[in-house]
Amino acid sequence: MQPKKPQKMVKSSASISSARAVNKPIKLSVPKLVKTKPSKPASDTIIVGLDFGTTYSGVAWAYSRQPDDIALVTNWGAQLRNCSDLGKVPTQILYDGENMKHWGYCIPADETPLKWFKLLLLRDHDITEEMVNYSQICDTRALLEDTGNDVVTVVAHFLGEIWKHATTSILKALGPELLQKSRFHVVITLPAIWPPYAQQRKKKAANMSGILDARSSGETTLGFVPEPEAAALATLKDFANRSTIKPRDTMVICDAGGGTVDLISYEIESVDPFVVKECVKGDGGLCGAVFLDQNFLNLIKEKTGPRPWRDDLLTTFDPVISKIEALVRRQTDAIRDNWTAICRGAVVRGAALFNPSSITVDTRIARRSYGTSFIEKFERKKKHRVSDRIWLEEEQDWSADNQMKWFLREGNDMSSKNPVREKYYRAYAANEEEIEPIVETIYVCSAFPPPQGHKTNSREAMRDHMDTRCRYRVATNFHKLKWRTLSQVGIRNPDDL
Known part of the structure; x- marks a missing residue:
């Protein structure tokens, strides 16, 4: 049987840890809402x-x-x-x-x-x-x-x-x-x-x-x-110059708004520069002022009779206030539990230079899991489903399709200075004239733990907790192409795997 033409190997955004990954890992930036320390502006x-x-x-x-x-x-x-x-x-x-x-x-x-x-x-x-x-x-x-x-x-x-x-x-x-x-x-x-x-x-x-x-x-x-x-940073700005604030102090901030009530907890890492880290996953709920207004409206419409007005008003506030109290309790309990639990990761070092007047959030807690779908060598005896098995020409081997690599899981620490990195590669035929930049989908999942496969019996959890129309995309360019020769070996019996 004639050997196939040499294949060229190049890194791509399939998240695979493999000895054949020949280049330095390409940075996979976790989608962020806002950078903690934006780069210095080029102009005013x-x-x-x-x-x-x-x-x-x-x-x-x-x-x-x-x-x-x-x-x-x-x-x-x-x-x-x-x-x-x-x-x-x-x-x-x-x-x-x-x-x-x-x-x-x-x-x-x-x-x-x-x-x-x-x-x-x-x-x-x-x-x-x-x-x-x-x-x-x-x-x-x-x-x-x-x-x-x-x-x-x-x-x-x-x-x-x-x-x-x-x-x-x-x-x-x-x-x-x-x-x-x-x-x-x-x-x-x-x-x-x-x-x-x-x-x-x-x-x-x-x-x-x-x-x-x-x-x-x-x-x-x-x-x-x-x-x-945002509410915490505004509050911490007022606290930064107080002499009573010291490292390892913890504070819970409740942002009670019109629609939502959000809670966030920070531990102070240092005072000069003023650096804090999120110590537990934030919490919140739909129990804002508009729902209090609705309860009061229901009271006016429905409540009649000789009962004391004060009792009636208390029943209006109770459903909303009890939810807010529960959120605060959950947050403070989580802090106490976190002190006695196994450390989730090393404390991230502070940056060398900071604006003395700035407030820096050094570490955040992931609210959801983030990952990519990838292909890896098929190993049925270990973990892979037969329905995911495919023959990959570029590898000349059986592979498992639709696997999920969750490089950031809900509850993990997210450092503002150390991005998540993964090794991966992708194979291309040597006769391809032009290689286009890769655009890979990063999936977001609110289910915990997140499913192992993209198209497995966990698919329902994926469909319930992610919107495929809202995808974060990361584009990478090729560099330092590496080559190796793959021989045509024929298709092996998958039952031997």
Whole structure:
């Protein structure tokens, strides 16, 4: 039998640990919402923080050469004078058919605006049945349907209006010359408990809103930060200069918002520079102020009789407050348990140089598992299913298809300075004239433990907990091609494996 032409071996993004992996591992960057320590800007930069909330939204900004001077955007357009100088604006919008008419404080009191639409970025199966049927949620759906717009478009309209107002405010503060030569870096907040598809919808809305429109000063960059982390950084900034703060102190921060309540816990690693790490996986739930409003509305509609009013009011608050108390208890209990458990990993060393006034989150806890689908040598006696067995011409051997390599699992530490790396390769025929860059899919899974195979009896868990339309992609270029000769050996009997 004639030997086949030599095959050329080159690294690719199939996550395989193998002796045949001949190059240095290519970096697989875990998808991040926002970098802890962004690279030094090449030009003057205006950093804009946009808190898009369920009931109220706000904007703050700072100039890169004066990062500690953080300014709030106010002077909102308003029907009432006493609203214009507030730090936040209502997350509400009024439509005339499909066209936006008013937003924020400018909506007349006798109109019915579209509110709470942020919650509609979630699918019904990610909200409890009770919440799906809340009158506020039902009214929002009905008003949204009347506009003829989908929820992503409505979010884009609102973000566009708040962005235009923010840039006008920044222009007045800095002047046209400095604004024109400065790039924008925009950071938008996200609820920590949101699944990946909801984050992708919010990112799409931000792209549609005009925030990333081209400017002569350079590209506008977009980042995201979990809402509890943003709240924590603001709180820690106030704590940083207190003499009572010392290393190994732990704090729990509760961010009780309009739609969600998020909790996050940090342990202080050092005070100068001020470095913290997330010590347990954050928690949260849909138990924000809008659901308290719903309970109060139910009380007004349904409660009658001679019972003392105080008891009635307590029953209104109890369901929501009990959920918040449970979240706080779970978080503090997790910290105590974590102190006595096996260490999840080595403590990441601090960076050599920090801005003394900055707050650095050194380590975070993975909320989900991340991995890639790959092919490896078939070994039925060990772990592989016969249904996954395929003959691979490039390897001249039986291989197992649709295997999952979870290079980051839920609960693992994520260092902001040490990215996750995996060795892998891919084989190509020598007669291929041109090799294109590789684009590989990174899957996100909320099931724990994540399934071993992509198309196994664990497929149901994969379908329940991941959205194949929301995939993070990593592109790599080829370098340092390595060669070895593969002989044609014929197809062996797979039963001998």
